[in-house]
Amino acid sequence: MQILNSKIPEGPLAEKWARHKAAIRVVSPANKRKLEIIVVGTGLGGASAAASLAELGYNVKSFCYQDSPRRAHSIAAQGGINAAKNYQNDNDSVFRLFYDTIKGGDYRAREANVYRLAEVSPNIIDQCVAQGVPFAREYGGLLDNRSFGGVLVSRTFYARGQTGQQLLLGAYQALNRQISKGNVKMYPRHEMLDVVVKDGKARGIIARDLTTGEIKRYGAHAVVIATGGYGNVFFLSTLAMGSNGSAAWQCYKKGAMFANPAFVQIHPTCIPVHGSQQSKLTLMSESLRNDGRVWVPKKLEDAQKLREGKIGPNDIPDEDRDFYLERRYPSYGNLVPRDVASRAAKERCDAGYGVNPEGKAVYLDFKYSIERLGKKVIEARYGNLFQMYEKITDVDPYKEPMMIYPAIHYSMGGIWVDYNLMTTIPGLYAIGEANFSDHGANRLGASALMQGLADGYFILPYTIGDYLAGEIMTPKTDVNSPEFEEAEKNVKDRIHQLFNVKGTKTVDHFHKQLGHIMWDYVGMSRNEEGLKKAIEEIKKLKKEFWSDVKIPGELNNLNPELEKAGRLADFFDIGDLMARDALERNESCGGHFREESVTEDGEALRNDEKFANVAVWEFKGENKEPQLHVETLKFENVQLTQRSYK
Amino acid sequence: MADKILKKLYIKVWRQNNAQDKGRFETYEIENVSTGSSFLEMMDLLNNNLIEKGIDPIAFDHDCREGICGICSMFINGRPHGPDTAVTTCQLHMRKFNDGDTITVEPWRAAAFPVIKDLIVNRSAFDTILQAGGFISVNTGGVPDGNAIPISRDDAEEAMDAAACIGCGACVAACKNSSAMLFVAAKVSHLAKLPQGRIEAKARARNMVAKMDELGFGGCTNTGACEAECPKSISISHIARLNREYLVAKFAE
Amino acid sequence: MSKFLTASIGRKFLMSVTGLFLMLFIVVHLTVNLLLIFDDSGDLFNVAANFMATNPAVKIMEPILGLGFMIHIIWSFIISWENYKARPVKYNKQDLSNASSWSSRNMLILGALVLVFLIIHIYDFYWKIKITGSDLLPNVVINGEEMHNTYLLVSTHFKESLVFSLLYVLGGVLLGLHVVHGFWSSFQTLGINNKIWMSRLQWVARVYAILVAVGFSVIPLYFVIKF
Secondary structure (H helix, E strand, O other), X not given: OOOOOOOOOXXXXXXXXXXXXXXXXXXXXXXXXXXXXXXXXXXXXXXXXXXXXXXXXXXXXXXXXXXXXXXXXXXXXOOOEEOOOOOOOOOOOHHHHXXXXXXXXXXXXXXXXXXXXXXXXXXXHHHHHXXXXXXXXXXXXXXXXXXXXOOOOOOEEOOOOOHHHHHHHHHHHXXXXXHHOOOEEEEOOEEEEEEEEEOOEEEEEEEEEOOOOOEEEEEOOEEEEOOXXXXXXXXXXXXXXXXOOHHHHHHHXXXXXXXXXXXXXXXXXXXXXXXXXOOOOOEOOHHHXXXXXXXXXXXXXXXXXXXXXXXXXXXXXXXXXXXXXXXXXXXXXXXXXXXXHHHHHHHHHHHHHOOOOOOOOEEEEOHHHHHHHOHHHHHHHHHHHHHHHHHHHOOOXXXXXXXXXXXXXXXXOXXXXXXXXXXXXXXXXXXXXXXXXXXXXXXXXXXXXXXXXXXXXXXXXXXXXXXXXXXXXXXXXXXXXXXXXXXXXXXXXXXXXXXXXXXXXXXXXXXXXXXXXXXXXXXXXXXXXXXXXXXHHHHHHHHHHHHHEXXXXXXXXXXXXXXXXXXXXXXXXXXXXXXXXXXHOOOOEOOEOEOOOEOOOOOEOOOHHHHOEEEEEEOOOOOOOOEEEEEEOOOXXXXXXXXXXX | OOOOEEEEEEEEEEEOOOOOOOOEEEEEEXXXXXXXXXXXXXXXXXXXXXXXXXXXXXXXXXXXXXXXXXXXXXXXXXXXXXXXXXXOHHHOEHHHOOOOOEEEEEOOOOOOOOEEEOOEEOOHHHHHHHHOOOOOOOOOOOOOOOOOOOOOHHHHHHXXXXXXXXXXXXXXXXXXXXXXXXXXXXHHHXXXXXXXXXXXXXXXXXXXXXXXXXXXXXXXXXXXXXXXXXXXXXXXXXXXXXXXXXXXXXXXX | OOOHXXXXXXXXXXXXXXXXXXXXXXXXXXXXXXXXXXXXXXXXXXXXXXXXXXXXXXXXXXXXXXXXXXXXXHHHHHHXXXXXXXXXXXXXXXXXXXOOOHXXXXXXXXXXXXXXXXXXXXXXXXXXXXXXXXOOOOEEEEOOEEEEOHHHHHHHHHHHOHHHHHHHHHHHHHHHHHHHHHXXXXXXXXXXXXXXXXXXXXXXXXXXXXXXXXXXXXXXXXXXXXX
């Protein structure tokens, strides 16, 4: 058997999904009642999957580390969700959404998966409306759209600046309905610490009850990982404090291969870092770039004065402002994709034009749109974002431009999955941000919500049936089997080992250091030397962590430091693999920028001959070199061109 | 505007090792806090100091740190989410405090929100209430087109006002009766304002209120403290709608 | 309607309905009382008082009013007890001053004080007029009809004792504070409110409360100052 079988169906692109659905197996209602599925994570992917699977009749166990499924970090998505509805009559279509997504991802995603995503996207909007998601509406009562980065049509549906929240609450409501019916058993404040594989198939998980510290076993016929991304490896990111890569990482260590770990997205519009006490970065929605203009001073001396606080941004006349995105990319202007906007900001700041005391910020100015549209319109569109900005920075963005800077935001890489969203471990699925499948090397704005819900509502419920149809004779998983014994023992051993280091430094101390290494060498701009250095430094830091970390509190009680330590322990390994992957991929594509591979005018330069593929990593054992496999990407429906937003 | 340094603060904080523990206040000193830090970043710093001194750090709920997940829940100087309006604890910044202040930090207090540890309380009662009817009974698939039923912009906006609830529990914490009426009203009102949710509106109001009563929340006496302390400024006019839906439902029984 | 009267909103419904009824009664009561200061001969007030005492419709309403009072009072204690239980561990420091009005938080206390006043008030007048009689209650004949000279009883009380008068001023103010929250709150509880009407109802509540407080205070003050 071929190691990586993507199972992409034959036939024309537009018919692949329909043909596949017709070909795969279906489980009868009577048999669904006998089957159990574990879903880990309750974000858009996890909650929608758990609810939809339970509606179908499966017995679902749902896990989240937060106190309620509603807290999952999908809640923080602001701007919107894309769908190829063409309600605006602006010549949008499934193909155009597909094309934009493939191009936006810099041709590093699978055509078939992306097309399917675009194909089901309209259903998502219908579903959410039926659930009571209060999308923004026109005066005539129909749904409103806004435009987003990297595209030329308006296809983004939104609910003020809280679209992620509203979509998640919709999925959470559906989940609650199934919980009340007894079809889903919910385990909040439970963290998955290992996946249990028996006879080569995923059969359950080991989880820690975060309130009591108890380690427990849970069995099922299939396990779905919907645990989001691993961006917190950078310490400072737009992710929630608890977001982590550990569930995915345990799957990797049990044999699920990991794809494109180097592909992380740096979001251009975040509130800049200030001081050393900062714990996280706050995102300002990409939608702001619809009406805000990005600029830095044209003159170096103005930038200098701004940094010293001698003048304010409003003291600089229009002719002395460099609207560098509009200058460099006239056709897309301020709405270039995220990776492009982020690099452009870094380029200006590195050249000395940064505007905050640290020299790492650019302006996002609403003066012009307020003049054009009036304050009321801007307030209606972005009121809550402006309020958030003011609360954090104490600056009123109606009067003074926002300061923004790029920050780590999203992981395009993730667990490798086939067309069925199944990992290389049979019975183990990965959906949403946790998998690698749809965004290539860069994700377009408002597409994460689309993918999470597409996977959970409309793809996994079909494809999982194909696997489970072969499991209808399998009895309920016995959690007393040796495989569970061993997995539980390993988990306990590791926790004890961590707890018993009894060193001198806090978990955050190590996490911050790891963050610095990652940001400096595996961040927005990467090179061979730096990446090699990163691998060495991570190794050293990891060793130090395992011999000097100090975890207070008790094992059998709520212990946030212990939770953090376990997650950080995995972040070292994730960081290592990211650096290896970035080193291996000697081209610039999407969010991955190698200084060795640029065009003459400094834009990212892909190498399609060598790297039009998915880099898939296989775990070979603790402290052993992982093995790289390659899934070649076939492009039959789009022409690979150098991405240009000029 | 420019950040300053608060040289010394005294944090008087509730310590309780577990649900059975009686609990007590402890006062800790903390030095050199930037006014640009969020309250939770100050707590991080304090915890860091405590760990270094060998003291168990203060357990508190926090996650997104951008005011939307609703998990953070501290009662600071007598007010849920502290001395600022329309913010969560993670959005509260230290510029709201002065050098030398003693800041009292307590968990949410309500019979329905038992303390788990220190400042962490169990808010699963909120989930339980929503499970009693805070949804629209549609399955995935087979739904009409998103534009099939036009919804007036005003209705959609008002539904959104209510749907903005983050389920943090500040309303319960602020209310002198520990009432969850604003939380329940937000969901009932959000769904009742939309044609899709209208169909089950009455049963929803009836079932959710019954569950709320069962779980030991107090009743509403219209003091309005919930609205004033709600980080999303959800209006008590939604409570009026809940009352209306509930009464009509009950009188029709 | 199962368990309606024990459900949180059901209990509040009773408070609201009885409250509105009592506020209506207050309007009638105040209207009659104000006649005290518009005719110093007392005839006008005596005729009105006699009408209220003898009219069959009013007589029917009397026990209903009593029942309204009973329910409003008893349920207020039940509700307060239930609400008290909802927070077994109190806050060490709680600051509601920014979040809600003083009177809205202290309806039970205000109500209890009004109740104390009410008992005194009933003893002073209702009890004497209906049960024990008083030296200050000779019969008078107005327009050929014989009736109590209630005016004499009331006016003498106010004229003779400053403390007594001030007690009644206090009663009026307490009642005003009680209804300034109670008025709009009743509508809110019945669901007769929305974003637009919220401020309108609260405005009407203020006007009503001021009328009640000023109206009831003016009467004793009139007698104290004029006589």
